[in-house]
Amino acid sequence: MGKFDAYKIDLKGMKENTYSCEFVLDNHFFESIDGPEVQKGKVNVQLRIRKTGGIYDLSFQTDGVVQVTCDRCLDDMDQPVSSSDVVKVKLGSDYSEDGDIVIIPEDEGIINVAWFMYEFIALSIPMKHVHAPGKCNKAMMGKLNKYLRTSADEEDGWNESEAEVPEDDASEAPQDIDPRWNELKKIIDNN
Numbered sequence: 001m002g003k004f005d006a007y008k009i010d011l012k013g014m015k016e017n018t019y020s021c022e023f024v025l026d027n028h029f030f031e032s033i034d035g036p037e038v039q040k041g042k043v044n045v046q047l048r049i050r051k052t053g054g055i056y057d058l059s060f061q062t063d064g065v066v067q068v069t070c071d072r073c074l075d076d077m078d079q080p081v082s083s084s085d086v087v088k089v090k091l092g093s094d095y096s097e098d099g100d101i102v103i104i105p106e107d108e109g110i111i112n113v114a115w116f117m118y119e120f121i122a123l124s125i126p127m128k129h130v131h132a133p134g135k136c137n138k139a140m141m142g143k144l145n146k147y148l149r150t151s152a153d154e155e156d157g158w159n160e161s162e163a164e165v166p167e168d169d170a171s172e173a174p175q176d177i178d179p180r181w182n183e184l185k186k187i188i189d190n191n
């Protein structure tokens with residue numbers, strides 16, 4: 001049995017034109033799906049399916065809490081999430097998309113909703129997320145402030161020594177660092 005078999009919905013096997021079910025997505029779910037935005041949380045998902053013509057409307061209502069990193073102190077924080085999303089699905093010859101309609105192979109007639117649910121939750125996290133006023137990790141804030149000051153000093157020092165480099169070499173100095181290199185550096189620094 002696959003990790004996400006519990007999230008398979010047998011659309012073709014629906015006996016009525018409506019169907020509903022509920023999922024509770026917990027830490028285990030988020031760890032298994034291993035997405036970049038959320039690793040922990042507890043979210044209830046209500047899924048209602050309505051079939052009209054050959055189209056299945058899958059309505060997802062998510063409500064819960066996920067753990068994300070606070071933008072200010074970098075500690076974990078609980079972020080409430082709530083979203084309502086609809087996915088339209090129809091049966092066809094192979095996996096594809098037709099405008100905003102997801103097509104799944106007719107001979108299987110099954111859709112796995114695990115990644116849809118993950119995406120809806122991830123997309124509902126606000127761009128900026130910080131602890132409520134006064135709730136940030138003070139020790140961490142102190143360390144971060146100290147670190148930021150230190151690296152600012154180092155940068156000043158680096159600039160000074162750079163100024164002493166003969167002019168020929170100075171023109172080769174990476175003053176305007178390629179943004180892609182910055183991204184790469186972040187990855188290296190994290191390891």
Ligand SMILES: [Zn+2]
Pocket residue numbers: 070071072073074075077130131135136137
């Ligand atoms: Zn914080």
